[in-house]
Amino acid sequence: MSQHPSDPYGTPQATPPALSLPRRDLREAVRGPVTPPATALTSQPAQQSLELAQRYELLNRLGMPTVGNEDFDELARDMAERAGFLYGFVNLGLEKQTFVGLHQPPADSGYVIVGRTMSRDHGWCPEVMTRKKALPLHDVHASPRFSGNAVVDAVGIRSYFGAPLIHESGVVLGTVCVIDPERRPLSEARRIRDITIHGGAQAMDLIAHQPVRQAVPPPPTREP
Template identity: 45%
Template sequence: MIPYGTGRPLLTPVDQDGARRSARLRRLGLGERADASFDSFDAFADRVAEVTATPFSIVNFIDGNRQFFAGLHTPAGIRGGADLGAAAAAGNGGRYLARDHGYCPHVLARRKALVLDDVCDFPRFAGNPMVDGIGIRSYLGAPLIDRTGIALGTVCAVDTVPRAWGRAGLDTIKLLAREFAVQIERREASHP
């Protein structure tokens, strides 16, 4: 349990697959650093933002200790993540985030999509540092489950205003996550 400025506790989900996920990410060469091959991940995040009409979208790999934004779309187009605010200011120009920040660790632990029309409607999520850090008010995310069955991370879209995502939003983010999982498989096949 980690207390934040709201005085409410935020429970970070227990990560049952952390060690297996970390090992799989290392084998795939994902989750550690950005390089030229990650341009396609940023392009995918741009596509997620366009399809969902959101200011922020992320392709996020999560190991046992932190989150790595392998694909990132921000309103200003700053790939380093500077417009993610102080919550993501440290490390690799803002591409890393503590594991207990944001909503993606919850998606990972659930292994199911998470739809939050207004994060402030949910005490469990309203106290998250990302609410105040960049003003997140709505979240839509789905797990990236690879061919081995391991949830490697998430694909998510976030907005600074409440949104009614509806069934269409849920179906869209799940489809995008499956599409990106195929991209990971192709990357693995071409870089054995």
């Protein structure tokens, strides 16, 4: 599969070398509190702005970094390999969708190589966060509601399975998901869905057991 110039994952024009992320304590990735830009809060509907601010505040309180990390990369790889998919993600729903965990084909494989962020308007993960339950799409073209998506054209995705990351407080932090350019038999849907649900539980266990930092209040919103 060749690269597509309109890839919503932020694919560069030239195939980048594979990244090797060093294993480290997640605390080392934190460089001060993470706060959403003011434009991210004011440009969204009120409910979305509130949820985004709550998400950032909780991540600060948990001491959860918002950069790629090898522990989450390994989780993404484990989900993808168990499902037999090419791509796996641990995705935080921030100003942009942010892949703190990422597994994908090798840089010289001929498949699209994705970046660590993607617009919040693309893909099916925003739908998973809204519905707060797993979304199994064994064939995205089987449902008109989900077949019209920028990711389908840019990466050629035919199957998607995702599950939400929900903190015990009720705050939805993001998702885990696997995607692939091949559709899957309907008979496989339950097994793959369960892989993502289990992966989501593992991701939340990693997130919840990070050292607790002092809570940082979300930035004040401005009146439109």
